[in-house]
Amino acid sequence: MAPFQFIERQSPFNTSNGKTLPIFAVTPAHIETGSIDPIALDWAKKAGFKAESGAVLLIPSADGHLGGALFGLGANPSDEPFLTGKLARALPAGKWHIETAPLTANRLALGYGLGSYRFERYKSAKTDAPTLLIPADSDATDIKRQLAGVFLARDLINTPTNDMGPEALEAAFRALAAHYKADVSVISGEALLTENFPLVHTVGRASAEAPRLLEMRWGRKGHRKVTLVGKGVCFDTGGLDIKPAASMLLMKKDMGGAANVMGLALMIMDAKLKVDLRVIVPVVENSISANAFRPGDIYKSRKGLTVQIDNTDAEGRLILADALAYADEEKTDLVVDMATLTGAARVALGPDLPPFFTDDDDLARDLAEASLTVDDPVWRMPLYRGYDKDVSARIADLTNAPSGGMAGSITAALFLKRFVTNAKSWVHFDIFGWAQSERPHSPIGGEAQAIRALYHHIGRIAG
Template identity: 65%
Template sequence: MPPYQFIERPSPFAPMSSASLPVWAISRADLERGQFDKTALAWATSAGFNAAEGSLLLAPSRHGKLAGALFGLGDETECNPFIGGKLARALPAGDWHIETSPISGAVMALAFGMGAYRYESYRKPAPAGPRLVIPADADADTITRTVAAVSLARDLVNTPANDMGPDALETVFLALAKRYKAKTKVVTGDALLSANFPMIHAVGRAAEQAPRLLEMRWGKKGAPKLTLVGKGVCFDTGGLDIKPASSMLLMKKDMGGAANVLALAMMIMDAGLAVDLRVLIPAVENSISASAFRPGDVLTSRKGLTVQIDNTDAEGRLVLADALSYACEDKPALIVDMATLTGAARVALGPDLPPFYTDDETLAGSLSESSRAVADPMWRMPLYKPYEADVKARIADLTNAPSGGFAGSITAALFLKRFIEPEVSWVHFDIFAWSPKERPHGPVGGEAQAIRALFDVVSQRYPA
């Protein structure tokens, strides 16, 4: 496969003018009430259709042709808002529209678009699937923009490290910037030392592809400054504290923070929000060679704080620390960082519920509200001050790997907080960026997490 560009895939959506067949999306209660097409109701009754969640029944016409489809939503009070994603895989090829549904047409269309995603870069593409007409009362631009961003994040995470190393990540970064006429700057290799990014250099210097810091600027000068920082560890062996083979299988996804940040940046730029946007991605591979950084080393960060390396597998917080220090120098109104940072976050909350950390109570409230509003799950975790003692090191200012094994996601967030200036509003997301099981709106594989809720917050704060 050539280095990843933007995968151009057929749109899952049909033009509004398209001749399309109806989908009657109904709950069990709707079936009992019978308040939809009488012919379809009679067919459902005779076929024993019970509207179980995700069930599909194709309905014929009197002439033996396809007349529409009944789609089950299950219990009315427990309906999965994104169950409509199953339609993208269950319906026959052709154009369809939602005729009736207790779930809004916009949500059904968004779920359909996300559910249509397939990663087929290394296999023969499947035949064309169904298309859905976006309802006239839905915001088609928002839906298509969101589907494109989710697909971008998934594509980047799904691409294996031999085709998505720091070189390829830079190529995607520059292509996205070019698409939206953003300015870019890249600091690579030993130039990181002269530019004072010593920890980014230390983590990535052992790899064949040089470490680098990717920087993008877009928007209006004088607008509120928003900075997005994404962990771009394109593969993580664990370094000299090497991971076991089983733990290395998914390490292509260790740049999931960068993938999600790029997807969020694309949404912001595509919507033309009124921000002065800056995107920072430290792109490295944590590899092993004679020049690898070692357990016991002490690194001096961009901020001047010294860090004792107690485990080379806790490298993500090191590259983020230099990037966050750099982000604060611009005095932004808000910094958002996203990283596949700790296994502890998965132990605490599982793969589907990313924790976030912030001391900004207003921001925390807005994120929680948007999370519920757009069904993009997340959970606030505490920056618990007594645990700051665990981040202290014996011979340096900080340790990158506190001993004891407790509260690993919290202590990682507290480590990052030491590189944030007190006057800057900051939120840290410890994401998984991967779905270990198929869901209605997405297959197993790379996943976008928290970006829909983040976009909702940013668009409310800084509308176009």
């Protein structure tokens, strides 16, 4: 069974046994020493090709047709492990293969695949794309699986809210579950109150589409129990503490946590990892209406802790609080939550390096190792207990928005930690979910962050 696709698209790879054009991936040393194909070398010298990182030079054949391409790796190819992603956007349409390359087959193919991503759902004219012969010594099945997970996350984030509101996100969640024969349950609207998810209901009640809690179960009892929780705010106006217009432009991506845990779940299920998997996604739109929640309101959470609303734009931690409390009611080996939660995380580490928070030092070490192994950057940030007092409120147990604005990503993580007390291990990822500039392995737009590292780690602990 092929991996799940949210949007059907052409594979970036070809399996043709017919003619494919060669790509010579070279460093400046190859040009200097002449250790490449003589015809390619002659053309490179005539054209002044220096093999700079990411440079592409098309090569003519003897009869004047397109004969191949030179691809520059720069002096240190290991500095950009997914540089081959540039080929997917720089080459003309056609069938290609890598003739020579000082790169591992898996990195070469995964980089090309990641860079091949295009979001053309709303384009009247589709782009013809090149395809690459996947190297015979690569793990083609796992590469395609990882690409499917990453592309699912990107597709969901890139889709605008008029087509990716709570109802549509539920439909995508159900489709993913159906593909892998997972069980799904949904609690929606006023039922959230009777089933004790008051904060999810509070945040989403002003929307035209009802708030809901999505749950998926897959795997076998007795295996390591892994629970994934993703923030699903399909659009965030900020509520009554409304955002300025400029800050609302990218708020379709505020369900990036949900998109990423769904992409990770795809990888886990497609690989048939030996885990007992549970996926929980609270889904809302933070809208403004007569029944919107207000600054100064106090609500009781699922866990029983009361929360004072000091900013309606700090809504993500509210819905996660109920979802994490629910996740924590079952004995779990690992709880992972992912959320586009704070601007403070971006100030600290920028858009491309997501921080994670955990009080499990062994887990932190393993995640750091996984990050380096698969080139999926993450960075541990401290759950500094000295700031724990800032999460307390004067007339409630907690505040959702500590005053002062300092250490915002840490205090948000400390807030969430109050709702996870039974799990063996818990880790919170504060992701951005967006690529602000084009990189070899991704265009501008929705982005999967940390899920390849988590997939590697979960695969290891699953045995």
